[in-house]
Amino acid sequence: MEASGGMMPVQSRDTLRNSLLAIIAGILCLIVVYHTRSVVVPMLFAVFLTALIYPLAKKLDRWLPFWASVAAIILGITAVATVAGFFLVGAVRGVVSNLPKYSDRIEQVASPLLEYARQQGLHVGAVTTEEDARRLAQFVGRGLTSVGQFLGGLLTTMLLTVFALSEVRQLRGRILRACGAEKGQACIATLNAVSRRVAVFVWTKTWISVVVGVAVGVACYAIGIDFALFWGFLALALNFIPYVGQPLAVLPPILLALIQFESRAPAIIAIIVLVGVQCLNAYVLDPLAMRNALRISALFLLASVILWGWVLGMAGVVLGTPLSVALVVTCEHVPALRPIAAILAERPDPAGPPPGTA
Structure with a gap:
């Protein structure tokens, strides 16, 4: 004892x-x-x-x-x-x-x-x-x-x-030769977990962004707002930026509706429809589709996007989320870094750590 x-x-x-x-x-x-x-x-x-x-x-x-x-x-x-x-x-x-x-x-x-x-x-x-x-x-x-x-x-x-x-294709054999069988398998399992989670995030976020972009473009066209195709494309692109991308996507077409039309009715309709689309995206589509892809703290995600944006510029804003996902998954699979993963992760990876890392 x-x-x-x-x-x-x-x-x-x-x-x-x-x-x-x-x-x-x-x-x-x-x-x-x-x-x-x-x-x-x-x-x-x-x-x-x-x-x-x-x-x-x-x-x-x-x-x-x-x-x-x-x-x-x-x-x-x-x-x-x-x-x-x-x-x-x-x-x-x-x-x-x-x-x-x-x-x-x-x-x-x-x-x-x-x-x-x-x-x-x-x-x-x-x-x-x-x-x-x-x-x-x-x-x-x-x-x-x-x-x-x-x-x-x-x-x-x-x-x-x-x-x-x-x-x-040769990476697996090289890792096994460099690290040995047990540690090599653990390293390969970690890389596979990172690749799988990042791929799920990117493909899921892509189809959500396409849906949002099409919805915004069709709404702008139906209301009569100029450059509807451009606003749809902008909504698609900005949807990859967490938290700030969604409001930034609806502000320009709403402001244009205020300027373009003499009547306030189209602008009011634009506000209701476009904000409604983004609210549906933020509170329904994203949580349902992304819950298994992210599993990381919202505060950490926002802070990491800001940090990577400062370090890498606009590319960092785009890469901030997948980099954060990769970091958390790596910490979950490395025993010495699991305390960091426990702080940053919203909930642990259901697949658990790979064999040989316990």
Whole structure:
């Protein structure tokens, strides 16, 4: 009994030390990633694409050679991403080029608000919509010059993904040779768990986002809001950003409805319908579909998205959730890191830790 009682503090100290070392190592990794993000971002996207594509390519092995399956999937993803990028550029240019025609209506809507602000003692300058529109057009024009950088990054990511997929079949044997049978099997089981959970999250989030994007686009078209297709695409893209993406997706079409129509009825309908779609998404679709994909604390998820956004920029906002999922799953499967997983996870992985990690 005494020996048992004497061992507990030592085990607790070891667990605490390992957890602190893991946190320190994580902070150091973040510093390195921050200063090398231009290289790290394509690598991270390639890793996640590999985790998504490999199971699909294995299923296509029944009809095609593995290399042909990989080539078909890569070409399909590249084509979709390229078309989506050019569509987004054209849509943004169309929105910006049409801003001046709304200038009179913007002044009409803003004048009562400005007058009320002046009555309350607030000094607000006049609305110069044409000048503001020109400035916005210049700003967006500068932003669109990054399209070439996006396409370059996409090409780099696709090349890395192709090489990763060509190596992934040999990865199991290499891990077993490097770590031994028991530890190697535990490492492989951890990688499989991470890949499975991330793949479930991405594919589930994708179909939810498509449903939300179609619903927003159809609603805007039915109400008569200009650029309905663009607002649907925007809702689809922003739905991948937790918490803040959904309200950001409905604000622009609602504001445009206020400006575009003389009557307030279309704007009120837009508010009811678009906010209703996002509420249905946030409180019904996401909780039901994502409960088995995430299983992590909402506070940790929001904080991680903010952190990865600061470290990696907009790519970090997109990758924040899958990176968080991968971190929690890894901590669940590494004995020394399970205290961290217990804090970050909303509930444990029902599959449990892999053999050899108990």
